[in-house]
Amino acid sequence: MKIAFYGSSLLSSYWNGAATYYRGILHALAKRGYDITFYEPDAFDRQQHRDIDPPDWIRSVVYPATSAGVRDALAGAAAADVVVKANGVGVFDRELLEGVIAQARPGAPRIYWDVDAAATLDEMRNDPDHPVIAALQQLDLVFTYGGGPPVVDAYTRFGARQCTPIYNALDPATHFPVAHDPAFACDLGFLANRLPDREARVEEFFLKPASLLPDASFMIGGNGWADKDMPPNVRAIGHTGTALHNAFNCTPRAVLNVARDSMAEVGFSPATRVFEAAGAGACLITDAWEGIEMFLKPGVEVLVARDGADVADILAGLSPQQAASIGEAALRRVLADHTYELRAAEVDAALHEACARLRDRVE
Incomplete structure (x- = not known):
């Protein structure tokens, strides 16, 4: 199954606390057989402060932080079986969200992955024209970085078809005991x-x-x-x-x-x-x-x-x-x-359920 994932940065944690979360979840999904392309903008000097080189378990696409760059990156959504827009990319967030919904092929789940759900929900409460509110009618699933029942209930009240927290976890291949420094x-x-x-x-x-x-x-x-x-x-x-x-x-x-x-x-x-x-x-x-x-x-x-x-x-x-x-x-x-391997199993189950719902809707 091919995933097109639009996020802030996989390669750099510079002003980007979600980096290790992305790496952990997506690496574990890749181990389960998912073919993933991660699209990130060349913005905020993150490419000048990379923590890692592009790993061999994912296709990394860094696009110019311009309207043309966003347009070219979004073209990749049409070839995916699942399309994901994470919040907090930092540039062209509205355009990316609307583009993911528009470009996704019929039958491909469209997902919003909120790595700062509590803050996003506060924005939505204060702004009835918030782009996520309108997008929820066309999104098949919302994943969140956490938040438990309060966040699930809030997203459901805003109209989300399904909201599933996918909590942070450990990748034991990257974080482990070492000698004192x-x-x-x-x-x-x-x-x-x-x-x-x-x-x-x-x-x-x-x-x-x-x-x-x-x-x-x-x-x-x-x-x-x-x-x-x-x-x-x-x-x-x-x-x-x-x-x-x-x-x-x-x-x-x-x-x-x-x-x-x-x-x-x-x-x-x-x-x-x-x-x-x-x-x-x-x-x-x-x-x-x-x-x-x-x-x-x-x-x-x-x-x-x-x-x-x-x-x-x-x-x-x-x-x-x-x-x-x-x-x-x-x-x-x-x-x-609390490993990302366990979290990836939750994501995998939710994605297969979303695909099944879409098939039933078509039939």
Whole structure:
């Protein structure tokens, strides 16, 4: 089965947190026999900051971020058995969504894959002319990065025929325990790009604990933090490519996950970082959000903090032995229950059901 997938970037994680999610899901689908072409625009300097070369399990097409480039890329949709438009491409999103629907051949499921569903739904509530609202009448299936029942219910109310969360997971071939790297030595590491809808929570869950624990060492990786006012015990290391993530996760005594505002509010939305850190055997501290127990057991496989004071208290009482035990338990759990191979089986089942519905509709 051929899939034409239009997303932000498979090749670069530069200002593109969805990269490892795309790689994990699509690689697992390729292993199941899917023939996939990933279309991404040459935009936002991502091609100058590639993490990987085009892999041999997928056809990678990088097109100019122009109207002509989009038009040429969309021509590939007509030859596919399944067409997918992911949200957040960043350029020509409306044109890509409308083009995927228009170009898909009869009988090919048309799918919207929302990797930021909580934010998208907020936009839709505030804009009755949002392009996704109109497109839902012609889309056969919505996949989401997460969100659980609240997101499914919201998309259904907007008119989605079917909405299925496909959660983040672990690709054990890319994220795994490695030797400690002195370059990433610290008590608490945090990796995330600076975004407006995360910054206040980063101040609470990361910078506040750093102020409360002046003798502890903190490290922050990701784009956008260079001009942020931080306590003197915080070291900002800038963009950290995916090739460095295992060492970044393995080396600190603990690593932190901080959800974006919308994802924390909705819940059921574990970031890729949760599974990547667990896959590296890291001791993970996460901000509290509804549904965490679906993925990792609090107090055993993950440590949960309600606010910055909680993070400081957890870190102050966390021994290296306790941290190692939690990281080992998390690794066992994600390998058993949360791999992209398992997520791909869910996608495969949903795609076959969508194809069957379309055949029944024609007949």
